[in-house]
Amino acid sequence: MENQILEIEDLKRILPQRYPFLMIDRVIYSGQDKVVALKNVSVNEGFFEGHFPDEKVMPGVLIIEAIAQTGIVLVHNVKSKEKKIDKDKKRIYFLGGINKVRFFQPVKPGDQLKIEVKPVKLISNIGMICGEVFVKDKKVAQAELSFSMKEID
Secondary structure (H helix, E strand, O other), rough: OOOEEEEEOHHHHHHOOOOOOOOOEEEEEEOOOOOEEEEEEEOOOHHHHOOOOOOOOOOOHHHHHHHHHHHHHHHHHHHHHOOOOOOOOEEEEEEEEEEEEEEOOOOOOOOOOEEEEEEEEOOEEEEEEEEEEOOOOOEEEEOOOOEEEEEEO
């Protein structure tokens, strides 16, 4: 699965999230060392109605969610390579912590987010990842996330 492009249908097989909470559109680099995903921010996103009507800004919590979903793809890659997950079982991921969060500039309609995630520590069913988010070449956000994974029937 090294350096494989993943389209939305591929992502739906890995991620438990669905519309309107699916926060990545495509993965352009998919490996065990790093995953790079894209999110196209459209003016039609429902959250822009209230955040904010006169100065539309993507909520920071949704940028963090995009990092988390990209991290799920990374964990899936690592666990699949180690053959530690059953491909036929669905998984759910629980956010355990958010550290070192920084927002550097607002994300607005028309922006394309490039989300880069790398592993910090992945053991058993828990992990920590670090993520950086860019618009063009400018870093707009960064965070470290920890989470756990559970297989469900």
